[in-house]
Amino acid sequence: MKSDDVKLIQRILNGDQNAFASLVRKYQQQIHTFAWRKTGDFQIAEDIVQETFLQVYQKLDTLEDPMQFTKWLHQIANRRCIAWLRKNRVQTEPLEETDISEIETEAYSQYVATEHAKTTADAQRDLVEKLLAKLKARDREVITLHYFEEMSSPEIGEFLGVSENTIKSRLHRARQQLKKYESMIQEALDRTTERRQHSPEQTKGETNMADEVKIEARLKELQRQIANLQEEIKVVAAESDVFHADDMQFHDPERSEALQTICHLPVDAERQISWGYLGAYGTPPNKTKSRIAFWSTNIDSFLSKAPDADLVNFASLFTNPVVVAVLRQLVEGKKSVADLAQACNTSESEIETAVALLMDETLVERTADNFIKPKNDAVSFLLNFVSMTIVHLGHIRPEN
């Protein structure tokens, strides 16, 4: 996306008007929503969009890093909104240009409309503020950009200069938090609906059509935002306990939080890595095993630990399906060769060959009573292969 912008900017700087039109089309809705949210006025937001893009056009050659375009664009829009808010807290119109006969009706209907919108908006704002206040600052920022600025995860990532996955994890964490307040949202939504049903009666004949349309549009927008939020919450609530690698959904607050922490690993410094495999599993009778193998270090140092040849040798061990089958059985603990053969549906000699390979690689050992027992990271490696294969199958199946 950034590279698309860079190309567009280059074309604009070369005088391509169509490129500028493309850039405006791409971002005008986003900037309008942003400005509307800031100013609370649909039409003013439209003006701000125009002013913003005018400034973009005039100052584009001063943008030092075209990769930072979206951030720069939002900064311009934000400054425009702040300027408007400062200058237009009370909007006035020259009296001589107004039809005197309309003043009374207009003033009263304006007052009713404004009060109506204000009451509804205040209630909504209170609710949203209360909900957002419960979130961490980082999560609040992402939720605001997602639901109120209607930015997608990649767009937010670009805007804030963090990865899309980080944005997804922050959104996920925020939704999990907000899930606790579903009843509060429902209550507010009911209140809004009630107001929508009663207000037209109360203001009939008192507000003009333009005001009604504006209020209705704003109410619809607010309701849509809350309904979206509700829908998201329902989706999260319906998730199973299985963590989906791509969606970052893990319905277990402690582990979810832990995963998010790891996802925000301290890799701010260039060429750093924090990587590893970990977990726990329980097999009867009452045996639970856990394992963490995790590195937080310079990426070159990390990669240098496993030369290509060693990596290839290691991988080759798992190309033997009988070896894999034996390791799968050993997740349960030590077993005899006869039991392994039966469970793997193969001959004892095949099992012995696989066991010999695994013993040579220090991944199993033979006990004094002639059982085959997993050793070192044998089971962890198998579980890692299962993890990777699940992910890989998930990728190749839809694409094939």
Place this chain on the structure above:
Amino acid sequence: MFLENSKRGLLAHPITLCFAVTVTIGLLFVGTNTLIGNEVYGPMDPQSEESLALNTLSQPSGERQIAWGYVGAYSVSPAQKKSRIAFWKDNIDNFLSNASDAEIANLATLFTNPTVVAVLRQLVEGRKSVTDLAKEAGIPESEVEGAVETLMKATLVVRTEDNLITPHNDAISFFLNFVSMTTVHLGHTKSDR
């Protein structure tokens, strides 16, 4: 052994060495629980959020339950920070049934091709041309093209419009997992043999 591995890596980077703590997290589980082992490398305080998060994730889940996966993040340049979590909490039989022996063996086979491994190692840095891949890996371009084809079939790389090879799906995560496992495995084989 792990301490040696850690030191070897850290010695190459004096700044890291200054802050480095190799932590062997204490025995967390007692009674019927068996600790396979916990090794955390690098500059990590045992009380750090990261360390505590790792411990939380590795908490046992109950009989015939598994909580397992690979997680991490890396940065090769300020503009390229990537993170990945693939983690499951499930019944162990369900989890294992999602990948057959043959499917596991197929994935492993991909990593027995040294050119594939060399290409993936280069792609950790991000997209590259075949020429650059060949040059940096010291492999003829025709071989690199062959490896790229293999990886494309496995949906692990894609070719961009400007003819650059870009890692796709979990290509880099898989490679990093192989590095992790090989590192651990080398540590074990060296000490046990």
